[in-house]
Amino acid sequence: MAQVAIVGGGPIGLFLACEVALHGVPVVVLERLPELEEHPKAEGITGRAIDILDRRGLMLGIDGAPAQPTPEERERIALGERRPDSLQPKAFPGARHFATMFVLRPESPDLLVPQQVLERELARRAAELGVEVRRGHTLTGFTDDGDGVRLDVEGPDGPYPLRADWLVGCDGGRSTVRKLAGIPFPGTDGVTTGYRAFADIDDPGFHLPGWFRKDNGLLVYEEGPPRFITLEFAGRPADRDAPITREEFQESLRRLSGTEVTVTEVHKINRFTDNERQAAAYRQGRVLLAGDAAHVQSQWSGPGLRLGLGDAINLGWKLAAVARGRCPEDLLDTYTAERHPVGAQTLEVQRASIALMRPGPHVDALRRLLTRLLLDEHTNRHLTALVDDLHITYDMGDPSLTGPLVGSFCPDLRLKSADGPARLAELQRGGRPLLLDLGADPALRALAEPWTDRVDVVTAQCADAPADALLIRPDGFVAWSTPAGAASLTAALERWFGPPA
Numbered sequence: 001m002a003q004v005a006i007v008g009g010g011p012i013g014l015f016l017a018c019e020v021a022l023h024g025v026p027v028v029v030l031e032r033l034p035e036l037e038e039h040p041k042a043e044g045i046t047g048r049a050i051d052i053l054d055r056r057g058l059m060l061g062i063d064g065a066p067a068q069p070t071p072e073e074r075e076r077i078a079l080g081e082r083r084p085d086s087l088q089p090k091a092f093p094g095a096r097h098f099a100t101m102f103v104l105r106p107e108s109p110d111l112l113v114p115q116q117v118l119e120r121e122l123a124r125r126a127a128e129l130g131v132e133v134r135r136g137h138t139l140t141g142f143t144d145d146g147d148g149v150r151l152d153v154e155g156p157d158g159p160y161p162l163r164a165d166w167l168v169g170c171d172g173g174r175s176t177v178r179k180l181a182g183i184p185f186p187g188t189d190g191v192t193t194g195y196r197a198f199a200d201i202d203d204p205g206f207h208l209p210g211w212f213r214k215d216n217g218l219l220v221y222e223e224g225p226p227r228f229i230t231l232e233f234a235g236r237p238a239d240r241d242a243p244i245t246r247e248e249f250q251e252s253l254r255r256l257s258g259t260e261v262t263v264t265e266v267h268k269i270n271r272f273t274d275n276e277r278q279a280a281a282y283r284q285g286r287v288l289l290a291g292d293a294a295h296v297q298s299q300w301s302g303p304g305l306r307l308g309l310g311d312a313i314n315l316g317w318k319l320a321a322v323a324r325g326r327c328p329e330d331l332l333d334t335y336t337a338e339r340h341p342v343g344a345q346t347l348e349v350q351r352a353s354i355a356l357m358r359p360g361p362h363v364d365a366l367r368r369l370l371t372r373l374l375l376d377e378h379t380n381r382h383l384t385a386l387v388d389d390l391h392i393t394y395d396m397g398d399p400s401l402t403g404p405l406v407g408s409f410c411p412d413l414r415l416k417s418a419d420g421p422a423r424l425a426e427l428q429r430g431g432r433p434l435l436l437d438l439g440a441d442p443a444l445r446a447l448a449e450p451w452t453d454r455v456d457v458v459t460a461q462c463a464d465a466p467a468d469a470l471l472i473r474p475d476g477f478v479a480w481s482t483p484a485g486a487a488s489l490t491a492a493l494e495r496w497f498g499p500p501a
């Protein structure tokens, strides 16, 4: 019997499966599609998601340092005046933009990796870790009887039952798991309809390439294979499942460009809107949700993968510890407590982003004002932290913990130990908790001894050590640090990783 069944073999289901498997817990992934999906989705990985992949050795290569726009260029980007491509956000590869406007945090560029590349890498890692991925298998129903979950699956050879201790729905925005569990999904409906297309047009004089803010929306035209994005504020699509016709896309291009352009061929196309919705709870009994199944959001600024990977790295080690019987079930409630507010904040940021993309002189004025405010480094960093999920802190459940970084994501410290130099991210690749002894304290190591079957203890030197010792959870968040004393360390070890063996 699989202890954990994950429905959905998209990026979040696969990453979560790897997280659970790292702890030796049998996991099966059910994926309806027979093959990895090749349709274009995310084009990059942003903010905290880059750190998350780095903590598991899954960095896929950053595309060079971004160019820096001047203040004048920033303002012109914000206003979307017709201009050569060199002044468009895309001309600063890897730099961040918000509402197609500000170029943020240029020292930490986006990872320009298509979602398919990430999914292939995760599928490879899952196979390496012994995850059983059943492609062409669809979940059609389930019953949670309190001791476990019975899943009804439709496979290539017909229907069959499957039993698991835990079920996680990573089955996307229209999640069957969420709907069957009856978990409410409140939020706001989309106000936009957009298309993202690789297509040929017959009018070479159609437009200069670039990102253009128009009277009725946004038009993006990139050369090279020709790629278009259109965004109009005339409500959400009437039927999101209707096949996308060439004529429908052509009409959108004509309205935004004000030309009679003809689309001769569409190679790949998506229709999108900006629903912002979030599941009321991420756990119900033995059923959990992660990724788009737990929240849907507009795709501007790339929140989908970032939020979903953040969910999965938070949930994976907790679920494994509970499935192995090392920790009580209520550890799983910290998953909703920690991740639900992060999702809610992201939806707020996304709604603001859509509002700032509306056409018209009033929004132009607001964009100009914000662009000037964001020339201030402090304000810029504050917004970047919000947009990129860098601001997150979790309640570590002990008010006496006042040490530096407690509740925050631990920076990638440069360490020197008996084994040589290493980055913190390299020490976290196995997904195990880490007690970092930066003050060579034998008493500390003795105290952690009963947990060494599940917690790595590393003595190291660090030139910019934030504390003498840090207890870092597998998701990179600091659960304890000095100057708090021995009693609170024991409590933190037990709270997060269970009583000693």
Ligand SMILES: Cc1cc2nc3c(=O)[nH]c(=O)nc-3n(C[C@H](O)[C@H](O)[C@H](O)COP(=O)(O)OP(=O)(O)OC[C@H]3O[C@@H](n4cnc5c(N)ncnc54)[C@H](O)[C@@H]3O)c2cc1C
Pocket: 007, 008, 009, 010, 011, 012, 013, 030, 031, 032, 033, 040, 041, 042, 043, 044, 045, 115, 137, 138, 139, 140, 170, 171, 172, 173, 175, 176, 196, 270, 272, 290, 291, 292, 293, 299, 301, 302, 303, 304, 305, 306, 308
């Ligand atoms: C056009 C487009 C552009 C985007 N651009 C960006 C971007 O730039 N940056 C970004 O971060 N995000 C972007 N996103 C969003 C991003 O693609 C999603 O957030 C991400 O795919 C969510 O991953 P997931 O694993 O949660 O869900 P999904 O990728 O939706 O995967 C869910 C999986 O579950 C499977 N499934 C569903 N129901 C069942 C069932 N009953 N049984 C078995 N399997 C089932 C599906 O086949 C699917 O493979 C974009 C999305 C689109 C559509």
